[in-house]
Amino acid sequence: MSAPPFDRTIRVGLLGCGVVGSEVLRLLTEQADEITARVGAPVLVAAVAVRSPHNYPAVDPSLLTTDSAALAADPTIDVVIEVMGGLEPARELLLTALNRGAGVVTANKALLAAHGPELYEAADASGANLYFEAAVAGAIPLIRPIRESLAGDRISRIMGIVNGTTNYILSAMDASGDSYDDALAEATRLGYAEADPTADVEGFDAASKAAILASLAFHTRVSVDDVHREGISQVSAAVIAAADEIGCTVKLLAICERVSDGSGERISARVHPVMLPRTHPLASVNGAYNAVYVEAEAAGKLMFYGPGAGGAPTASAVMGDLVTVARNKLVGGRGPRESAYADLPLQPIGDVPTMYHISMDVDDRAGVLAQVAKCFADHGVSISTVRQQGTGNDATLVVVTHTGVDSALAATVNELGEMTAVRKVNSVMRVANAE
């Protein structure tokens, strides 16, 4: 391809050069001609900020710098790509870049979920572009569809598998019957889980993504602290087996809902494991894949599926944003701003309609079932099915409830735990509708 003459180039600064950053560098190099043609000007890497330059022998040494602050402030850099992660100094660096009008592309879900409004405000003040497709569900185009394609519709619900590590672990437990610890060890060995898996297995990562999705879908500021969060470390092989008995598999879901109840219109954002009927399309999403269901009033039910993490897929999302921001730089346009006009109140987890699956060891004697049933009734919780397993001292009672509010169910479980006839509450897990 012969290069046409260009008035200018788009100069890119990269903050961080790990798994994602190195893939971005590779794609920018290998597809240089194509990116140039798509943007309408050459896109060149001007600087790469890292902590220890000697760790990056594959990168042109003249590009490497340890001075990330200087990179963010450099007026000759048109677009700053942030793939370093963490809250600080990423926040400060991106504010510097946005304040001077530089375009910003970031994959940093934790930063957006904690400090999104501050970043948006800086972008607004200077007219800068702020894009973050890679922050949720890796390569799956999800941010753009939600904040642009569905901008003329009213989103009612988003429900998704947005963390590959936990989905890998839960899929493995479901397929093999392995314990949580064994499945986690295998995920770590294969590189699906980090050495410290807390952010993934305790749901922090998914909660950040839920905050970002809820903010965009409901035009309301939702921070990670607004998201009710439960992880998967309490999911035992016994729970997986119990789910299987009622035709379910266990998935960690991020759920964002617009609800109308006695308190008017509110939104709910939560992350927790659920027993999901195997007939649900999300139930067959296995391994490290991500999938997100979006329901909108006019559009109906949409599903997006693909690799949710990994260097190359995440870099693909970063590159798509880079092309858009670079084009906007050339033609003077800009992407969508923060949209938080609706400012809907949050529904506390206690008000969320829920079905529970409860397994408990009980005394196997006359009257125990009546006591247990009365406990549910006292809290206004209706029972769907009861099943007693084993006999004598080893009796186990498995109860699946109808839908009640979460606080009533939680109170029921608390009281059950205090009943002398109930030796032990083995497990409690929410059950999702088939739909």
Add this chain to the structure above:
Amino acid sequence: MSAPPFDRTIRVGLLGCGVVGSEVLRLLTEQADEITARVGAPVLVAAVAVRSPHNYPAVDPSLLTTDSAALAADPTIDVVIEVMGGLEPARELLLTALNRGAGVVTANKALLAAHGPELYEAADASGANLYFEAAVAGAIPLIRPIRESLAGDRISRIMGIVNGTTNYILSAMDASGDSYDDALAEATRLGYAEADPTADVEGFDAASKAAILASLAFHTRVSVDDVHREGISQVSAAVIAAADEIGCTVKLLAICERVSDGSGERISARVHPVMLPRTHPLASVNGAYNAVYVEAEAAGKLMFYGPGAGGAPTASAVMGDLVTVARNKLVGGRGPRESAYADLPLQPIGDVPTMYHISMDVDDRAGVLAQVAKCFADHGVSISTVRQQGTGNDATLVVVTHTGVDSALAATVNELGEMTAVRKVNSVMRVANAE
């Protein structure tokens, strides 16, 4: 919500007010406050052009006009939404609008697939926005992901169920064993097929969508005439049953591929029914739903799923485009232009690697199988499985081939049809890989 003061309004003209147009009007009215907040200015319908105003008692009479040319030319109209369909006068009207710099949102796949470059050129010359999310797969965000989210990646393949009518018919045949005629009659009765179903069942609609997708994915002008097209009217209940016997269902797929063979890099765009293994994710997409698989080098495999047609879903896609175009009007930006720099040559259908499923009635006597096998071998086509059903005069031979080029397979089938030992070639259908 109290209305903030706005410097200006965005005035919209609607060409056509059928199933989609009336839903666009409804959404613009019902969600007026929300659309205003999202755009940053009120979006008002200024005019609705229809052929017979008395047919639209629900529309404010002061908006209705029969003069579509005046609407397209009206300098006070910022955005023209075209949901009238057909090539003319839609083409001429949109050129008028684009030439004067008005934004255009269209759902017209046939127009884009036939005259896309002409529309793009008019948009380029005046700096106008041209958006068409609703033209492919209804409400499923697909155009924006392909031309924006994946703009920094290299798409290798798109494979999709993009026509709801044919998918409804094929799903019904697969589920019930019904004949094609019965399934079509039922689809017509339920409103899934039009009175004249030709555009759907003969693959014209899907071919237009394939042309649009291939153009965007491969940065190459692909018109509907470049797309190899076969419909489903020849798909019999016997073929569906034969597919089932090899673990497949029959789907009409639009396939766009980037291929590298002895002739260098080329692209293929085609629409035809295939026997698809039931393990393939697209195999379980039933009824009028659409789903599209996209494979990109860095992103990996993505799938998009949702309602592919219908007034409200299509209107959702139109509304998303309208919000984007209206925002661009306010801030002076513009959407992506045509990207056709790659200009890749087309791979003719004869060169496409294919597996065939062939069912034929043959004489049941010694030597026939040898003759048939020799015919395949003479054309360099390798046989994967052969199965003979029935005995005596009613013997049927079912052959599934390994992958060969389509022209060799077609030549084989031609010669089989002329062999005296072969009484009749019952059916010929391509078979897709499980992957």
